[in-house]
Amino acid sequence: MTVSPPEDERRFKDAFQRDWPAVFRFAVAWTNDLSSAEDLAQETFARLWDRRSSIDWDRPVTPWLLVVTRRLATDRFRRLKVPFAAPAIRDLNEDGVAAWIDVRAAFGRLSARERAALVSTTLLGLTPDEAAEALAMSPGAVRAAVSRAREKLESER
């Protein structure tokens, strides 16, 4: 169901406040990169803003947002291939840097789908069916990816 312009803006703002953390974290999981994830999250919500007058707000919007995030991340990777652009940028305050470097290295041993499946089901609260939709995988493949991810992380010491 579409809604009136003032109402669709209100719905958008609600979705932004509710879903931005999940979209950002999903993007971090996919890219293993904090700064790229910020851009991807903003871009994802820009797409939602553009479609605010036509989207069916009575249906959950979170799955749509995660699918868009994954597609944007994939498109960006394909487009850049061997990117030629930016040096490093600020990600964390000083206290968080060491911890992030450690966890990023560990997660770097996982594939993008393994990271995203693990994070989606253990931290974002998605069911395997919901994660499967976001990741374009079968629920069984999501479970297998989570299992592989755990095995890799446990053996990375």
Next chain:
Amino acid sequence: MSSQRTRTDELLETWMAATARPIPNFREGSASRRRPRRSFILVLAVIALILLALGTLAIGALVQRRSDSVPSAELAHSAVAAIADAPGVRFTLKISTHSGDGISSTDASGLIDFARGRFSGTADGGSGGGSMSLFGGPTSGGVIVADGLFVQTEGGPWVAVPDGNPQLQAFLDPVRLSRALEAVVDSSAVDPAIRSKPCGAETCRVISLSAPPAVLLDAEASMLGVDSQPPPADFGPTAIELLIDPSGFPVRMDVTLEAGSTTTPIGLELARLDPVPTISPPIP
């Protein structure tokens, strides 16, 4: 009954804490249109490196001959010749970005063999982490251009990229570089005064230039064949300070890119190489 805490649990907890962020304000438009400043500044930093690494060779050679004012037209002509003549350089680059978000840094070093069109460089995102896409990224890596393009990511194995990278190949094209450099020098304000400054145990001569934003933007487009984003409205002229040792060689260059409250100082140290060490493919 208590469940045993696993390594995965620890990592997930750390990951969750590291990704905890305040929800930003949403601004309409695409992310690339909304956040031009950071990406624009960083791209310019890389472009400035490329241009100035070459430009310093030309300017240094010129100052060795003349100690009075330096006409920009003469600089440009000298630059073209210097690019063709320079065997190669070893470079050490430090880029840091100071903004309201904090400080980020990148350290890079490598070799450029102009004669054979080869490049070898490694870089580390340093304490800031984040994208390191020029050198293979995402946070550290390497690039070798030698009979093909090879990329190393995060200390992993070298990987051949079969299709190459048109932008990187363009970067190693001396004709394209010389034209871009000529445009930059022609359009920059060169301070006729040559100052002195200590550099190590010696005294270096110092040349100051100021490059307008549009010039660097045009250089980026012409060198890389890409459509540039419009610069931030508050992006100011780029100040360049060049230190030249008594032999006439440019040993250090400092560049400062500024846009509003964001400042990006770039420090580049150069050593002329003749002959240039062989840059070989990392894998057969």
